[in-house]
Amino acid sequence: xxxxxLYTLGCKVSQYETEAVGEAFEKQGFEIxxxxxxxxxxxxxxxxxxxxSDRKSRQIIRRATSHKNAVVAVAGCYSQxxxxxxxxxxxxxIVIGNGEKLxxxxxxxxxxxxxxxxxxxxxxVKVGRIEDEPFExxxxxKAPRTxxxxxxxxxxxxxxxxxxxxxxxxxxxxxxxxxxxxxxEALHASGTKEIVLTxxxxxxxxxxxxxxxxxxxxxxxxxxxxxxxxxxxxxxxPELMKPAFVERMKKLSILVPHxxxxxxxxxxxxxxxxxxxxxxxxxxxxxxxxxxxxxxVQFTTDLxxxxxxxxxxNFEETLDFVxxxxxxxxxxxxxxxxxxxxxxxxxxxxxxxxxxxxSRRLIAEGEKIRDGILSEIVRxxxxxxxxxxxxxxxxxEAHSDSFVAVRVLTKCDLRGELIYVKxxxxxxxxxxxxxxxxx
Numbered sequence: 001x002x003x004x005x006l007y008t009l010g011c012k013v014s015q016y017e018t019e020a021v022g023e024a025f026e027k028q029g030f031e032i033x034x035x036x037x038x039x040x041x042x043x044x045x046x047x048x049x050x051x052x053s054d055r056k057s058r059q060i061i062r063r064a065t066s067h068k069n070a071v072v073a074v075a076g077c078y079s080q081x082x083x084x085x086x087x088x089x090x091x092x093x094i095v096i097g098n099g100e101k102l103x104x105x106x107x108x109x110x111x112x113x114x115x116x117x118x119x120x121x122x123x124x125v126k127v128g129r130i131e132d133e134p135f136e137x138x139x140x141x142k143a144p145r146t147x148x149x150x151x152x153x154x155x156x157x158x159x160x161x162x163x164x165x166x167x168x169x170x171x172x173x174x175x176x177x178x179x180x181x182x183x184x185e186a187l188h189a190s191g192t193k194e195i196v197l198t199x200x201x202x203x204x205x206x207x208x209x210x211x212x213x214x215x216x217x218x219x220x221x222x223x224x225x226x227x228x229x230x231x232x233x234x235x236x237x238p239e240l241m242k243p244a245f246v247e248r249m250k251k252l253s254i255l256v257p258h259x260x261x262x263x264x265x266x267x268x269x270x271x272x273x274x275x276x277x278x279x280x281x282x283x284x285x286x287x288x289x290x291x292x293x294x295x296x297v298q299f300t301t302d303l304x305x306x307x308x309x310x311x312x313x314n315f316e317e318t319l320d321f322v323x324x325x326x327x328x329x330x331x332x333x334x335x336x337x338x339x340x341x342x343x344x345x346x347x348x349x350x351x352x353x354x355x356x357x358x359s360r361r362l363i364a365e366g367e368k369i370r371d372g373i374l375s376e377i378v379r380x381x382x383x384x385x386x387x388x389x390x391x392x393x394x395x396x397e398a399h400s401d402s403f404v405a406v407r408v409l410t411k412c413d414l415r416g417e418l419i420y421v422k423x424x425x426x427x428x429x430x431x432x433x434x435x436x437x438x439x
Contacts, residue, residue: 044076239282258401305362308343330362385401
């Protein structure tokens with residue numbers, strides 16, 4: 001039986017795509033092995049969101065090509081934007097962009113046969129104009145965890161000044177509602193308790209449809225059918241959370257009270273420089289109305305420090321913003337200069353030492369806010385609904401509906417079960433809780 005090793009760099013959309021490609025390999029008789037082991041084929045799904053992502057992609061590709069007799073297939077965002085750079089790496093056999101990843105299997109079988117017969121041929125390259133690519137029809141039918149991702153949208157039309165992703169992912173394309181529902185319900189039937197609906201710009205789901213069907217319509221349909229136990233949304237931006245959306249959303253029973261807002265900054269000056277489509281007050285208003293509608297809701301976010309022109313005053317505005325917003329967790333990262341993007345040519349590029357200092361300060365502020373939220377949860381003593389996922393010594397890791405990280409103190413194997421727990425203490429950003437057992 002031939003074997004394949006899979007490696008994903010980047011976002012949840014890429015993770016989903018790799019799982020779909022893996023299932024396609026299995027359907028063709030391949031065994032999936034850990035990427036570190038000796039395999040017949042290596043599939044690398046790359047990322048290009050930062051210069052560091054490009055570097056890491058090249059590093060992983062070279063690791064795969066060190067296996068001289070293996071077929072090395074490279075796909076994804078870095079392939080789409082820098083195919084020529086990848087082809088310079090000796091030993092790469094296949095390069096596929098973001099349009100036809102599932103064809104990797106067919107090409108890998110072809111290349112594997114060539115290698116086994118001693119035939120030498122040029123690499124197979126399948127990188128088209130991303131603007132012309134439709135939504136690639138891929139599905140995941142089984143999930144290795146209690147949580148599964150379902151890609152409902154691809155592409156982004158925001159054109160933020162620091163970002164390469166529109167060039168890598170193309171225009172907004174949405175999966176047909178019937179296909180989303182069928183995939184979600186199949187995963188639910190297989191035992192998956194939580195489905196995360198994700199996309200490059202999840203909030204834009206349906207904007208390419210001509211009939212006005214949008215994300216909230218999809219959520220209501222999934223809710224009516226009770227298509228899953230828990231539905232979680234991928235990354236959103238604040239302008240989605242308008243009053244009409246929130247009013248309809250609060251009536252949904254399967255949508256969990258957690259939203260990840262991709263803020264990037266809490267300074268209006270910086271947001272304008274980035275060409276984001278909202279300001280800090282819009283975001284605070286969106287969170288306030290959502291909290292009023294869903295009292296148990298928690299928000300998480302991404303924040304960039306060191307964008308060109310970011311002053312100390314601007315950074316202090318971001319610190320003030322996160323204190324007001326009270327995010328449960330924050331992914332903090334430094335601006336990375338991307339050649340070809342408008343921001344790369346902006347004046348006021350921020351020194352690396354300042355970026356590092358601001359990252360440290362923002363992370364520390366985030367930890368303080370998180371600890372305060374967890375302490376409040378312990379004091380209130382309300383029961384939390386969780387799905388135990390992985391085992392530790394005397395506990396199971398889990399996440400609550402509102403995405404609080406929980407360690408369930410039990411030796412009973414409760415993995416994959418929806419259970420209620422009672423918080424007992426908070427320590428180092430983790431909530432410890434005991435299961436509530438019905439007699």
